[in-house]
Amino acid sequence: MHNFILARVDKALSEGLDPSALRTRFPPEPNGFLHLGHAKSICLNYSVAERGDGAAMNLRFDDTNPEKEEQTYIDAIREDVLWLLNEDGKAKQLADLPSFGVERFASSYFEEIYQAARQLINKGLAFVCSLTPEEMTQTRGTLTSPGQNSPYRDRSVEENVKLFEAMRNGEFEDGQHTLRAKIDMASPNINMRDPILYRIRRTEHHQTGAIWPIFPMYDFTHPISDALEGISHSLCTLEFEDHRPLYDWVMREVDFATLGAPDVPALPVQIEFARLNLNYTVLSKRKLKRLVDENIVNGWADPRMPTIAGMRARGFTAKALNHFCRMIGVTRSDAVVDVSTLEFAVREDLNERAPRAMCVQDPLKVIITNYPEGQTETLDAARHPQNPDFGTRTVPFSREIYIEADDFREEANKKFKRLVLGKEVRLRNAYVIRCVDCVKDAAGKITELHCEYDDKTLGRDPEDRKVKGVIHWVSAAHAVPLTLHLYDRLFSEPLPEANKDVDFLEGLNPNSLQIVEGALGEASLAQDGGGFPLQFERTGYFIAAGPQAPGVYYRTVALRDTWAGGADDNG
């Protein structure tokens, strides 16, 4: 992995920065589940932590807004970060990861942040403002015109101290006062127009309970938290670029030594990078939350969701996600990555690790008329075509089998490589059969096929002719019934958020989930305990839904299909 941030880190290292002083943090707010965009950030932050001996990445819950945050999100985030960074599954907890530092909460620093505010008040750099929210908005100015000073801007240090303490003691109602930095109401950067540092929220906080009726804002909390953790590189997304002057202002004006900050070679620096966008989906917690709240999906971990938990449920691997993050790079330009890149990363990993099996989604009965009735033979089939270490499984073969209905045509052109009336095809892992008859019901619907097998074609090709097609099948008497969940992109619009005048839900794909009942899997699937990906040959990668839904498989991703494009010419 290489990018402009790592380049900057390497440069600092080459200029003498002690590798053990390298420290990053991943700072999610626990107000939703982590998604692919967070995976990019985690991957980046962790890659910096892997640059040197003693370097580390912290996990810090940025929990300064109790109204939107929940313990359940904290638990989910912790699980997702561990899963993502624990590709080999060896670590039992975050602390076991080689380059992981510590887990913290911004709320762990509420006392220090409060003291920092006191410092600023004492330096005359912060004041208690009693403007109403409406007045605050009115006096902030606009993008093109300066704001006006608050009438409370010149309160004495003593009065500010007294009021701020009263705020802390819970003596005021929500919104009655705020603590503001005294910077410059005429700054062209709106973030510097006397930004709010603290607001009153008499709400129970998931970590600190009722002890704090006031909560620091992100812009004040973040630099202080970074300094207290000895963060060297504070990586965030582009929209925070305008906040960097404020970040640096806090760094400059607060005396961190008296707050107990570690002795580090330098103050943290904030570096911004472009957030991830993926087409045919949305990557914003606010929008994903709507999908959950409006029951458009089945929770944050719905396999269609681009959340870490959703993708995990669907069978994506941590390795694939990390690989994807390395593939897309890290830059400062807005980019929309094509889903095909993600699918490639997933297939690449699954191809290596998924044992093969056969499953017929839309069964069509085939009777092998020249095969003895009542006979069953067990055929050996490799679990992986390229890797013998996977071993073999046994596949029962008998007189009645099922094949995929779509693998048969009464007539077809030469491009069609599957079974055609009067022609031959190879049954995967078994014999070559020839279709001799096609039985239909009164409505003309094909109900079963009569075929003959060539008993000299097990494990070898016929000598006098070429059979090019191979199809999958299951033995009728041994097949296990399965239910398949086939997922498609959640949105049919490539950029659901592109048009600001149209609700992004308008772009939803109504067929993002197709449930296939009555699929038939090969006998060995009865023993599948789940927990690892499978490839159903010729169709896709699947993973068992789990013990609470036996026989249900989720399709992780379909196999690449170079034939699909010519489907209108497929005979």
Add this chain to the structure above:
RNA sequence: UGGGGUGUAGCCAAGUGGUAAGGCAGCGGGUUUUGAUCCCGCCACGCGUUGGUUCGAAUCCAGCCACCCCAGCCA
């Protein structure tokens, strides 16, 4: 129209004055008991645009254009 950013192929993305890496997608071919995998080949006379500097410019300079972010007591 204030401030901050970004423009290299259909999508990502290297490149930092010496003559356009790589990946995805796509296309063509080979191997194949998965139309998968794997392998080989093709895919930017041009880097938003117009000028300028230079022996030489995606890289330096100037102008212009397009797009993104900022007016939460959200992060």
